[in-house]
Amino acid sequence: MKKRIHTLNIDDACDASFIEDVEKASGQKVSRCYQCGNCSASCAYTYVYDYPANQIMRLIQLGQKSAVLHSSSIWLCASCQACTTRCPCNIDVAKVMQSLRIMSREQETVSEKNIRVFFDEFMRSTRLFGRVFETGLLPVYNFLTGKPLNDMDLAPKVLTKGKLAFVPHRIPGQKHIEEIFARFEAHKRCENKCSDGPKAV
Amino acid sequence: MKRIAYYQGCSLEGLAREYDMSTRAVCKALDVELVEIPDWNCCGSTPAHSYDPLLPAALAGRNLAIAEGEGCDVVATPCPGCLKALKGALDVYQDEKKRAAFLEVLGMPFDGEIEAISVLQALYEDVGLDAIKKKVMTPLKGLVAVPYYGCLHSRPPKPNQFDDPENPIVMDRLLETIGVTVPDFPYKTECCGAAFGVTRNEIVGKLSARILDMAVRVGARMIVVACPLCQQNLDLRQDQISRRAGREFNIPVVYITQLIGLALGLKPKELGLKKLFVDASTLLKELMDANAAGQEASASA
Ligand code: SF4
Ligand code: SF4
Numbered sequence: 001m002k003k004r005i006h007t008l009n010i011d012d013a014c015d016a017s018f019i020e021d022v023e024k025a026s027g028q029k030v031s032r033c034y035q036c037g038n039c040s041a042s043c044a045y046t047y048v049y050d051y052p053a054n055q056i057m058r059l060i061q062l063g064q065k066s067a068v069l070h071s072s073s074i075w076l077c078a079s080c081q082a083c084t085t086r087c088p089c090n091i092d093v094a095k096v097m098q099s100l101r102i103m104s105r106e107q108e109t110v111s112e113k114n115i116r117v118f119f120d121e122f123m124r125s126t127r128l129f130g131r132v133f134e135t136g137l138l139p140v141y142n143f144l145t146g147k148p149l150n151d152m153d154l155a156p157k158v159l160t161k162g163k164l165a166f167v168p169h170r171i172p173g174q175k176h177i178e179e180i181f182a183r184f185e186a187h188k189r190c191e192n193k194c195s196d197g198p199k200a201v
Numbered sequence: 202m203k204r205i206a207y208y209q210g211c212s213l214e215g216l217a218r219e220y221d222m223s224t225r226a227v228c229k230a231l232d233v234e235l236v237e238i239p240d241w242n243c244c245g246s247t248p249a250h251s252y253d254p255l256l257p258a259a260l261a262g263r264n265l266a267i268a269e270g271e272g273c274d275v276v277a278t279p280c281p282g283c284l285k286a287l288k289g290a291l292d293v294y295q296d297e298k299k300r301a302a303f304l305e306v307l308g309m310p311f312d313g314e315i316e317a318i319s320v321l322q323a324l325y326e327d328v329g330l331d332a333i334k335k336k337v338m339t340p341l342k343g344l345v346a347v348p349y350y351g352c353l354h355s356r357p358p359k360p361n362q363f364d365d366p367e368n369p370i371v372m373d374r375l376l377e378t379i380g381v382t383v384p385d386f387p388y389k390t391e392c393c394g395a396a397f398g399v400t401r402n403e404i405v406g407k408l409s410a411r412i413l414d415m416a417v418r419v420g421a422r423m424i425v426v427a428c429p430l431c432q433q434n435l436d437l438r439q440d441q442i443s444r445r446a447g448r449e450f451n452i453p454v455v456y457i458t459q460l461i462g463l464a465l466g467l468k469p470k471e472l473g474l475k476k477l478f479v480d481a482s483t484l485l486k487e488l489m490d491a492n493a494a495g496q497e498a499s500a501s502a
Contacts, residue, residue, distance in 0.1 A: 044392040079250045080352035080392040101251040119248035126243040134215040173240040
Protein backbone atom coordinates (compact mmCIF):
# COMPACT_ATOMS: atom_id res chain seq x y z
CA MET A 1 0.00 0.00 0.00
CA LYS A 2 1.22 3.44 -0.83
CA LYS A 3 1.69 5.79 2.09
CA ARG A 4 -1.06 8.42 2.04
CA ILE A 5 -0.31 10.22 5.26
CA HIS A 6 3.09 11.80 5.69
CA THR A 7 4.50 13.49 8.71
CA LEU A 8 6.94 16.21 7.85
CA ASN A 9 8.77 18.39 10.27
CA ILE A 10 8.48 21.52 8.22
CA ASP A 11 10.82 23.62 10.34
CA ASP A 12 13.71 21.19 10.07
CA ALA A 13 13.58 20.66 6.36
CA CYS A 14 12.68 24.13 5.18
CA ASP A 15 14.59 25.59 2.25
CA ALA A 16 13.22 29.11 1.93
CA SER A 17 14.69 29.69 -1.51
CA PHE A 18 12.95 26.66 -3.02
CA ILE A 19 9.76 28.49 -3.97
CA GLU A 20 11.81 31.12 -5.75
CA ASP A 21 13.72 28.45 -7.67
CA VAL A 22 10.49 26.74 -8.73
CA GLU A 23 8.83 30.00 -9.72
CA LYS A 24 11.84 30.99 -11.76
CA ALA A 25 12.15 27.62 -13.47
CA SER A 26 8.45 27.31 -14.28
CA GLY A 27 7.55 30.95 -14.78
CA GLN A 28 4.52 30.29 -12.55
CA LYS A 29 3.45 32.11 -9.38
CA VAL A 30 3.17 29.14 -7.04
CA SER A 31 2.74 31.56 -4.13
CA ARG A 32 -0.70 32.44 -5.52
CA CYS A 33 -2.07 28.92 -4.88
CA TYR A 34 -4.82 29.10 -2.23
CA GLN A 35 -5.36 25.37 -1.87
CA CYS A 36 -8.76 25.05 -3.51
CA GLY A 37 -7.91 21.50 -4.57
CA ASN A 38 -9.23 21.79 -8.14
CA CYS A 39 -6.00 20.43 -9.54
CA SER A 40 -6.12 17.29 -7.42
CA ALA A 41 -9.80 16.76 -8.10
CA SER A 42 -9.13 16.99 -11.85
CA CYS A 43 -6.09 14.77 -11.85
CA ALA A 44 -6.66 11.18 -12.97
CA TYR A 45 -3.50 10.15 -11.14
CA THR A 46 -4.31 11.46 -7.67
CA TYR A 47 -5.04 7.91 -6.58
CA VAL A 48 -1.44 6.85 -7.25
CA TYR A 49 0.30 10.07 -6.17
CA ASP A 50 2.12 10.12 -2.84
CA TYR A 51 1.27 13.83 -2.61
CA PRO A 52 -1.76 15.08 -4.60
CA ALA A 53 -1.04 18.08 -6.86
CA ASN A 54 -2.42 20.65 -4.41
CA GLN A 55 -0.17 19.28 -1.66
CA ILE A 56 2.82 19.52 -3.96
CA MET A 57 1.95 23.19 -4.44
CA ARG A 58 1.63 23.71 -0.69
CA LEU A 59 4.90 21.91 0.02
CA ILE A 60 6.65 24.19 -2.44
CA GLN A 61 5.26 27.19 -0.58
CA LEU A 62 6.59 25.69 2.65
CA GLY A 63 10.06 25.18 1.22
CA GLN A 64 9.87 21.39 1.44
CA LYS A 65 12.35 20.80 -1.32
CA SER A 66 13.39 17.30 -0.38
CA ALA A 67 9.85 15.92 -0.01
CA VAL A 68 8.79 17.48 -3.31
CA LEU A 69 11.78 16.44 -5.38
CA HIS A 70 11.69 12.88 -3.98
CA SER A 71 7.97 12.46 -4.56
CA SER A 72 6.68 9.95 -7.06
CA SER A 73 3.82 12.28 -8.06
CA ILE A 74 6.05 14.49 -10.15
CA TRP A 75 7.03 11.48 -12.28
CA LEU A 76 3.56 9.94 -12.45
CA CYS A 77 2.15 13.19 -13.82
CA ALA A 78 1.18 12.56 -17.44
CA SER A 79 1.20 16.25 -18.46
CA CYS A 80 -2.50 15.90 -19.27
CA GLN A 81 -3.17 19.59 -18.52
CA ALA A 82 -6.43 19.02 -16.61
CA CYS A 83 -5.05 20.87 -13.57
CA THR A 84 -3.78 23.77 -15.67
CA THR A 85 -7.16 24.05 -17.38
CA ARG A 86 -9.01 24.31 -14.08
CA CYS A 87 -6.78 26.27 -11.71
CA PRO A 88 -8.75 29.38 -10.67
CA CYS A 89 -5.47 31.22 -10.06
CA ASN A 90 -4.28 30.59 -13.59
CA ILE A 91 -1.30 28.62 -12.40
CA ASP A 92 0.04 26.28 -15.05
CA VAL A 93 0.28 23.38 -12.60
CA ALA A 94 1.43 20.94 -15.30
CA LYS A 95 4.29 23.30 -16.08
CA VAL A 96 5.25 23.36 -12.40
CA MET A 97 5.23 19.56 -12.34
CA GLN A 98 7.44 19.54 -15.43
CA SER A 99 9.92 21.92 -13.82
CA LEU A 100 10.00 19.70 -10.71
CA ARG A 101 10.80 16.65 -12.86
CA ILE A 102 13.67 18.50 -14.44
CA MET A 103 14.96 19.62 -11.03
CA SER A 104 14.72 16.11 -9.62
CA ARG A 105 16.73 14.86 -12.60
CA GLU A 106 19.43 17.44 -11.93
CA GLN A 107 19.49 16.65 -8.22
CA GLU A 108 19.37 12.89 -8.73
CA THR A 109 16.27 12.51 -6.58
CA VAL A 110 14.15 10.63 -9.14
CA SER A 111 11.92 8.19 -7.27
CA GLU A 112 10.29 6.55 -10.28
CA LYS A 113 13.45 5.10 -11.80
CA ASN A 114 11.74 2.97 -14.44
CA ILE A 115 9.77 5.86 -15.84
CA ARG A 116 12.97 7.81 -16.12
CA VAL A 117 14.67 4.90 -17.90
CA PHE A 118 11.82 4.72 -20.41
CA PHE A 119 11.85 8.46 -21.08
CA ASP A 120 15.63 8.47 -21.46
CA GLU A 121 15.60 5.53 -23.85
CA PHE A 122 12.92 7.25 -25.90
CA MET A 123 15.05 10.37 -26.22
CA ARG A 124 18.16 8.32 -26.94
CA SER A 125 16.35 6.57 -29.76
CA THR A 126 15.31 9.95 -31.14
CA ARG A 127 18.87 11.19 -30.94
CA LEU A 128 20.27 8.09 -32.59
CA PHE A 129 17.81 7.77 -35.46
CA GLY A 130 16.04 11.13 -35.72
CA ARG A 131 12.73 9.36 -35.19
CA VAL A 132 11.88 7.10 -32.31
CA PHE A 133 12.30 3.42 -33.17
CA GLU A 134 9.22 1.89 -31.51
CA THR A 135 10.24 -1.74 -32.05
CA GLY A 136 13.60 -1.31 -30.32
CA LEU A 137 12.32 0.68 -27.37
CA LEU A 138 10.48 -2.08 -25.50
CA PRO A 139 13.23 -4.74 -25.47
CA VAL A 140 15.83 -2.17 -24.39
CA TYR A 141 13.56 -0.91 -21.61
CA ASN A 142 12.77 -4.47 -20.49
CA PHE A 143 16.46 -5.33 -20.44
CA LEU A 144 17.46 -2.23 -18.47
CA THR A 145 14.72 -2.67 -15.90
CA GLY A 146 15.09 -6.44 -15.59
CA LYS A 147 11.54 -7.22 -16.75
CA PRO A 148 12.05 -9.37 -19.84
CA LEU A 149 8.40 -10.39 -20.17
CA ASN A 150 6.89 -6.92 -19.87
CA ASP A 151 4.25 -6.43 -22.62
CA MET A 152 5.40 -9.56 -24.45
CA ASP A 153 1.76 -10.67 -24.63
CA LEU A 154 1.31 -7.90 -27.23
CA ALA A 155 4.01 -9.18 -29.56
CA PRO A 156 2.05 -11.85 -31.46
CA LYS A 157 -0.79 -9.40 -32.11
CA VAL A 158 1.49 -6.65 -33.33
CA LEU A 159 3.45 -9.00 -35.58
CA THR A 160 0.38 -10.19 -37.48
CA LYS A 161 -0.59 -6.63 -38.41
CA GLY A 162 2.70 -5.82 -40.08
CA LYS A 163 2.83 -2.34 -38.62
CA LEU A 164 6.26 -2.24 -37.05
CA ALA A 165 9.61 -1.97 -38.77
CA PHE A 166 12.27 -4.43 -37.65
CA VAL A 167 15.26 -2.35 -38.53
CA PRO A 168 15.57 1.25 -37.43
CA HIS A 169 15.43 3.83 -40.14
CA ARG A 170 17.87 6.64 -39.68
CA ILE A 171 16.61 9.88 -41.21
CA PRO A 172 19.02 11.60 -43.61
CA GLY A 173 19.17 14.61 -41.27
CA GLN A 174 20.07 12.56 -38.20
CA LYS A 175 23.30 14.55 -37.96
CA HIS A 176 21.21 17.70 -37.39
CA ILE A 177 19.37 15.98 -34.56
CA GLU A 178 22.64 14.92 -32.96
CA GLU A 179 23.82 18.54 -33.26
CA ILE A 180 20.64 19.86 -31.64
CA PHE A 181 21.20 17.55 -28.67
CA ALA A 182 24.88 18.53 -28.46
CA ARG A 183 24.14 22.28 -28.64
CA PHE A 184 21.41 21.83 -26.02
CA GLU A 185 23.85 20.10 -23.67
CA ALA A 186 26.49 22.77 -24.23
CA HIS A 187 23.89 25.45 -23.51
CA LYS A 188 22.87 23.75 -20.25
CA ARG A 189 26.50 23.35 -19.16
CA CYS A 190 27.13 27.03 -19.73
CA GLU A 191 23.90 27.99 -17.92
CA ASN A 192 24.83 25.86 -14.89
CA LYS A 193 28.33 27.28 -14.77
CA CYS A 194 26.99 30.84 -14.74
CA SER A 195 24.59 30.01 -11.88
CA ASP A 196 27.12 27.86 -9.96
CA GLY A 197 25.26 24.69 -10.87
CA PRO A 198 22.18 23.20 -9.29
CA LYS A 199 21.96 23.55 -5.53
CA ALA A 200 22.00 20.30 -3.55
CA VAL A 201 18.88 18.98 -1.82
CA MET B 202 -6.81 23.49 -53.22
CA LYS B 203 -5.49 24.35 -49.78
CA ARG B 204 -1.79 23.55 -49.28
CA ILE B 205 -0.80 22.52 -45.76
CA ALA B 206 2.47 21.15 -44.43
CA TYR B 207 1.91 17.70 -42.96
CA TYR B 208 3.70 16.51 -39.83
CA GLN B 209 2.68 12.91 -39.28
CA GLY B 210 4.92 12.07 -36.32
CA CYS B 211 6.57 8.77 -35.41
CA SER B 212 3.50 6.80 -34.31
CA LEU B 213 1.94 7.19 -37.72
CA GLU B 214 4.89 5.40 -39.29
CA GLY B 215 4.45 2.45 -36.93
CA LEU B 216 1.55 1.33 -34.79
CA ALA B 217 -0.74 4.08 -36.08
CA ARG B 218 -0.09 3.44 -39.77
CA GLU B 219 -3.81 3.33 -40.51
CA TYR B 220 -4.23 6.84 -39.10
CA ASP B 221 -1.70 8.11 -41.62
CA MET B 222 -3.29 6.18 -44.48
CA SER B 223 -6.79 7.39 -43.67
CA THR B 224 -5.72 10.99 -43.02
CA ARG B 225 -4.00 11.22 -46.39
CA ALA B 226 -6.89 9.53 -48.18
CA VAL B 227 -9.52 11.77 -46.59
CA CYS B 228 -7.56 14.98 -47.20
CA LYS B 229 -7.08 14.01 -50.83
CA ALA B 230 -10.79 13.32 -51.22
CA LEU B 231 -11.56 16.71 -49.68
CA ASP B 232 -9.05 18.62 -51.82
CA VAL B 233 -6.61 19.44 -49.06
CA GLU B 234 -3.06 19.15 -50.31
CA LEU B 235 -0.77 17.76 -47.60
CA VAL B 236 2.88 18.59 -48.17
CA GLU B 237 4.95 16.09 -46.21
CA ILE B 238 7.77 17.83 -44.34
CA PRO B 239 10.92 16.42 -45.91
CA ASP B 240 13.20 14.58 -43.48
CA TRP B 241 11.00 15.36 -40.47
CA ASN B 242 12.12 14.22 -37.02
CA CYS B 243 10.58 13.15 -33.71
CA CYS B 244 9.15 15.93 -31.51
CA GLY B 245 10.04 14.20 -28.22
CA SER B 246 6.42 13.46 -27.24
CA THR B 247 5.64 12.90 -23.52
CA PRO B 248 9.16 11.73 -22.57
CA ALA B 249 10.47 15.18 -23.49
CA HIS B 250 8.34 16.63 -20.67
CA SER B 251 11.04 15.65 -18.22
CA TYR B 252 13.69 17.72 -19.98
CA ASP B 253 14.23 21.45 -20.20
CA PRO B 254 11.54 22.71 -22.65
CA LEU B 255 14.32 24.10 -24.81
CA LEU B 256 15.19 20.61 -26.09
CA PRO B 257 11.71 19.56 -27.26
CA ALA B 258 11.20 23.09 -28.60
CA ALA B 259 14.28 22.77 -30.79
CA LEU B 260 13.33 19.25 -31.91
CA ALA B 261 9.82 20.32 -32.89
CA GLY B 262 11.19 23.62 -34.18
CA ARG B 263 13.31 21.88 -36.78
CA ASN B 264 10.14 20.51 -38.39
CA LEU B 265 8.54 23.95 -38.35
CA ALA B 266 11.64 25.50 -39.87
CA ILE B 267 11.72 22.95 -42.68
CA ALA B 268 8.01 23.48 -43.33
CA GLU B 269 8.60 27.24 -43.55
CA GLY B 270 11.37 26.54 -46.01
CA GLU B 271 8.86 24.64 -48.15
CA GLY B 272 6.80 27.82 -48.36
CA CYS B 273 3.99 26.68 -46.05
CA ASP B 274 2.38 28.98 -43.51
CA VAL B 275 0.34 26.28 -41.77
CA VAL B 276 1.41 22.89 -40.52
CA ALA B 277 -1.18 20.30 -39.57
CA THR B 278 -0.58 17.20 -37.52
CA PRO B 279 -2.97 14.34 -36.79
CA CYS B 280 -1.32 13.70 -33.38
CA PRO B 281 -2.33 15.88 -30.39
CA GLY B 282 0.99 15.06 -28.70
CA CYS B 283 2.93 16.36 -31.69
CA LEU B 284 0.63 19.38 -31.85
CA LYS B 285 1.49 20.27 -28.27
CA ALA B 286 5.18 20.02 -29.11
CA LEU B 287 4.86 22.20 -32.23
CA LYS B 288 2.87 24.82 -30.31
CA GLY B 289 5.38 24.57 -27.47
CA ALA B 290 8.17 25.42 -29.90
CA LEU B 291 6.26 28.46 -31.14
CA ASP B 292 5.66 29.58 -27.53
CA VAL B 293 9.35 29.34 -26.72
CA TYR B 294 10.17 31.29 -29.88
CA GLN B 295 7.61 34.00 -28.97
CA ASP B 296 9.17 34.39 -25.51
CA GLU B 297 11.71 37.21 -25.89
CA LYS B 298 13.79 35.84 -23.04
CA LYS B 299 14.13 32.41 -24.59
CA ARG B 300 14.29 33.18 -28.30
CA ALA B 301 18.04 33.56 -28.55
CA ALA B 302 18.74 30.26 -26.81
CA PHE B 303 16.09 28.53 -28.91
CA LEU B 304 17.59 29.74 -32.18
CA GLU B 305 21.07 28.86 -30.97
CA VAL B 306 20.09 25.26 -30.17
CA LEU B 307 17.95 24.95 -33.31
CA GLY B 308 20.83 26.11 -35.48
CA MET B 309 18.82 26.96 -38.58
CA PRO B 310 16.90 29.94 -39.92
CA PHE B 311 13.39 30.28 -38.54
CA ASP B 312 11.06 33.27 -38.56
CA GLY B 313 8.17 31.88 -36.50
CA GLU B 314 5.46 32.93 -38.96
CA ILE B 315 4.06 29.44 -39.30
CA GLU B 316 0.91 28.28 -37.51
CA ALA B 317 0.43 24.79 -36.05
CA ILE B 318 -3.01 23.18 -36.14
CA SER B 319 -4.51 19.71 -35.88
CA VAL B 320 -5.80 17.86 -38.91
CA LEU B 321 -9.21 18.00 -37.20
CA GLN B 322 -9.02 21.78 -37.22
CA ALA B 323 -8.15 21.76 -40.92
CA LEU B 324 -11.14 19.52 -41.64
CA TYR B 325 -13.49 21.52 -39.45
CA GLU B 326 -12.44 25.07 -40.30
CA ASP B 327 -10.73 24.96 -43.69
CA VAL B 328 -12.90 22.31 -45.35
CA GLY B 329 -16.01 22.77 -43.22
CA LEU B 330 -18.96 20.57 -42.33
CA ASP B 331 -21.04 21.68 -45.32
CA ALA B 332 -18.37 20.76 -47.84
CA ILE B 333 -17.88 17.40 -46.15
CA LYS B 334 -21.60 16.75 -46.09
CA LYS B 335 -21.83 17.40 -49.83
CA LYS B 336 -19.24 14.72 -50.48
CA VAL B 337 -20.75 12.05 -48.25
CA MET B 338 -21.75 9.10 -50.43
CA THR B 339 -22.63 6.47 -47.84
CA PRO B 340 -23.73 8.00 -44.54
CA LEU B 341 -23.03 5.72 -41.58
CA LYS B 342 -26.65 5.69 -40.48
CA GLY B 343 -27.41 3.41 -37.57
CA LEU B 344 -23.93 3.55 -36.07
CA VAL B 345 -23.86 4.64 -32.44
CA ALA B 346 -20.37 5.81 -31.48
CA VAL B 347 -18.74 8.10 -28.94
CA PRO B 348 -15.86 10.44 -29.66
CA TYR B 349 -13.00 10.19 -27.20
CA TYR B 350 -10.78 13.29 -27.39
CA GLY B 351 -8.16 12.49 -24.77
CA CYS B 352 -6.14 15.03 -22.81
CA LEU B 353 -4.51 17.26 -25.32
CA HIS B 354 -7.03 17.91 -28.10
CA SER B 355 -8.05 21.29 -26.70
CA ARG B 356 -5.95 21.65 -23.57
CA PRO B 357 -4.42 23.67 -22.09
CA PRO B 358 -6.82 26.51 -22.97
CA LYS B 359 -5.22 29.41 -24.81
CA PRO B 360 -6.53 32.59 -26.33
CA ASN B 361 -8.07 31.80 -29.75
CA GLN B 362 -8.23 28.18 -28.74
CA PHE B 363 -9.72 25.73 -31.22
CA ASP B 364 -12.62 23.86 -29.62
CA ASP B 365 -13.73 23.90 -25.98
CA PRO B 366 -11.25 22.67 -23.37
CA GLU B 367 -13.92 21.16 -21.11
CA ASN B 368 -16.49 19.98 -23.63
CA PRO B 369 -14.93 19.64 -27.06
CA ILE B 370 -17.50 19.14 -29.83
CA VAL B 371 -15.57 19.03 -33.09
CA MET B 372 -15.55 15.26 -33.45
CA ASP B 373 -19.21 15.12 -32.34
CA ARG B 374 -20.13 17.45 -35.21
CA LEU B 375 -17.97 15.66 -37.76
CA LEU B 376 -19.50 12.32 -36.80
CA GLU B 377 -23.05 13.69 -36.99
CA THR B 378 -22.22 15.10 -40.41
CA ILE B 379 -21.44 11.61 -41.69
CA GLY B 380 -24.62 10.15 -40.20
CA VAL B 381 -23.33 8.68 -36.93
CA THR B 382 -25.50 8.86 -33.82
CA VAL B 383 -23.45 10.40 -31.01
CA PRO B 384 -24.62 9.95 -27.42
CA ASP B 385 -23.34 12.27 -24.71
CA PHE B 386 -20.04 10.96 -23.43
CA PRO B 387 -18.96 12.26 -20.04
CA TYR B 388 -15.39 10.93 -20.33
CA LYS B 389 -14.47 12.78 -23.53
CA THR B 390 -11.32 14.29 -22.08
CA GLU B 391 -10.42 11.97 -19.19
CA CYS B 392 -6.82 10.78 -19.39
CA CYS B 393 -6.40 7.16 -20.57
CA GLY B 394 -2.92 6.76 -19.10
CA ALA B 395 -1.16 6.08 -22.40
CA ALA B 396 2.09 7.69 -21.22
CA PHE B 397 2.58 4.81 -18.76
CA GLY B 398 1.52 1.88 -20.95
CA VAL B 399 4.93 0.28 -20.78
CA THR B 400 6.14 1.47 -17.40
CA ARG B 401 3.05 1.33 -15.15
CA ASN B 402 0.57 -0.92 -16.88
CA GLU B 403 -1.73 -1.21 -13.86
CA ILE B 404 -2.48 2.52 -14.12
CA VAL B 405 -3.51 2.12 -17.75
CA GLY B 406 -5.69 -0.80 -16.73
CA LYS B 407 -7.62 1.35 -14.32
CA LEU B 408 -7.87 4.61 -16.29
CA SER B 409 -8.65 3.01 -19.64
CA ALA B 410 -11.20 0.58 -18.19
CA ARG B 411 -13.21 3.57 -16.95
CA ILE B 412 -13.33 4.98 -20.45
CA LEU B 413 -14.27 1.70 -22.14
CA ASP B 414 -16.89 1.04 -19.47
CA MET B 415 -18.50 4.46 -19.89
CA ALA B 416 -18.59 4.07 -23.68
CA VAL B 417 -20.41 0.76 -23.31
CA ARG B 418 -22.77 2.22 -20.72
CA VAL B 419 -23.90 5.09 -22.95
CA GLY B 420 -24.71 2.56 -25.66
CA ALA B 421 -21.78 3.05 -28.04
CA ARG B 422 -20.76 0.23 -30.39
CA MET B 423 -17.51 1.98 -31.20
CA ILE B 424 -15.10 4.55 -29.80
CA VAL B 425 -13.81 7.16 -32.22
CA VAL B 426 -10.45 8.82 -31.58
CA ALA B 427 -8.03 11.29 -33.12
CA CYS B 428 -4.96 10.49 -31.02
CA PRO B 429 -2.59 7.66 -31.93
CA LEU B 430 -1.50 7.22 -28.32
CA CYS B 431 -5.07 6.92 -27.02
CA GLN B 432 -5.91 4.58 -29.87
CA GLN B 433 -3.04 2.19 -29.19
CA ASN B 434 -3.81 2.23 -25.54
CA LEU B 435 -7.50 1.44 -25.87
CA ASP B 436 -7.20 -0.92 -28.86
CA LEU B 437 -3.89 -2.82 -28.67
CA ARG B 438 -4.08 -3.02 -24.89
CA GLN B 439 -7.79 -3.83 -24.68
CA ASP B 440 -7.13 -7.47 -23.71
CA GLN B 441 -4.75 -6.34 -20.96
CA ILE B 442 -7.36 -3.87 -19.73
CA SER B 443 -10.03 -6.59 -19.77
CA ARG B 444 -7.81 -8.95 -17.80
CA ARG B 445 -7.10 -6.32 -15.18
CA ALA B 446 -10.75 -5.25 -14.96
CA GLY B 447 -11.95 -8.85 -14.75
CA ARG B 448 -14.48 -8.39 -17.54
CA GLU B 449 -14.46 -8.80 -21.29
CA PHE B 450 -14.37 -5.59 -23.32
CA ASN B 451 -14.84 -5.92 -27.05
CA ILE B 452 -15.35 -2.47 -28.47
CA PRO B 453 -13.57 -1.29 -31.63
CA VAL B 454 -11.52 1.91 -31.36
CA VAL B 455 -11.34 3.58 -34.76
CA TYR B 456 -9.76 6.76 -36.06
CA ILE B 457 -12.19 9.48 -37.05
CA THR B 458 -10.51 9.73 -40.45
CA GLN B 459 -11.34 6.06 -41.08
CA LEU B 460 -15.04 6.69 -40.55
CA ILE B 461 -15.05 9.91 -42.57
CA GLY B 462 -13.25 8.04 -45.34
CA LEU B 463 -15.85 5.28 -45.39
CA ALA B 464 -18.64 7.83 -45.57
CA LEU B 465 -16.88 9.56 -48.45
CA GLY B 466 -16.94 6.23 -50.29
CA LEU B 467 -13.26 5.32 -49.89
CA LYS B 468 -12.31 1.65 -49.75
CA PRO B 469 -11.74 0.02 -46.31
CA LYS B 470 -8.35 -1.11 -47.57
CA GLU B 471 -7.19 2.46 -48.30
CA LEU B 472 -8.23 3.37 -44.77
CA GLY B 473 -6.37 0.49 -43.12
CA LEU B 474 -9.47 -0.78 -41.32
CA LYS B 475 -7.99 -4.25 -41.00
CA LYS B 476 -4.97 -2.87 -39.16
CA LEU B 477 -7.00 -2.27 -36.02
CA PHE B 478 -6.62 -4.89 -33.30
CA VAL B 479 -10.23 -5.09 -32.09
CA ASP B 480 -12.17 -5.90 -35.25
CA ALA B 481 -14.20 -2.98 -36.57
CA SER B 482 -14.63 -4.24 -40.14
CA THR B 483 -17.40 -6.75 -39.42
CA LEU B 484 -19.63 -4.23 -37.69
CA LEU B 485 -18.99 -1.56 -40.31
CA LYS B 486 -19.59 -3.94 -43.19
CA GLU B 487 -22.90 -5.11 -41.70
CA LEU B 488 -23.92 -1.52 -41.27
CA MET B 489 -22.94 -0.48 -44.81
CA ASP B 490 -24.70 -3.54 -46.29
CA ALA B 491 -27.84 -2.85 -44.30
CA ASN B 492 -27.78 0.82 -45.37
CA ALA B 493 -27.21 -0.12 -49.02
CA ALA B 494 -30.10 -2.63 -48.88
CA GLY B 495 -32.29 0.06 -47.33
CA GLN B 496 -31.36 2.53 -50.08
CA GLU B 497 -32.13 -0.01 -52.80
CA ALA B 498 -35.43 -0.87 -51.21
CA SER B 499 -36.45 2.77 -51.00
CA ALA B 500 -35.24 3.40 -54.57
CA SER B 501 -37.31 0.55 -55.99
CA ALA B 502 -40.37 1.42 -53.92
S1 SF4 C 1 -0.94 17.53 -15.74
FE1 SF4 C 1 -0.15 16.07 -14.25
S2 SF4 C 1 -0.75 16.91 -12.23
FE2 SF4 C 1 -1.97 17.96 -13.78
S3 SF4 C 1 -3.89 16.82 -13.86
FE3 SF4 C 1 -2.55 15.98 -15.47
S4 SF4 C 1 -1.45 14.28 -14.56
FE4 SF4 C 1 -2.37 15.48 -12.87
S1 SF4 D 1 -6.12 24.45 -8.62
FE1 SF4 D 1 -4.59 26.11 -8.46
S2 SF4 D 1 -5.18 27.27 -6.61
FE2 SF4 D 1 -6.29 25.32 -6.55
S3 SF4 D 1 -4.97 24.01 -5.28
FE3 SF4 D 1 -4.42 23.62 -7.42
S4 SF4 D 1 -2.74 25.05 -7.86
FE4 SF4 D 1 -3.72 25.73 -5.95
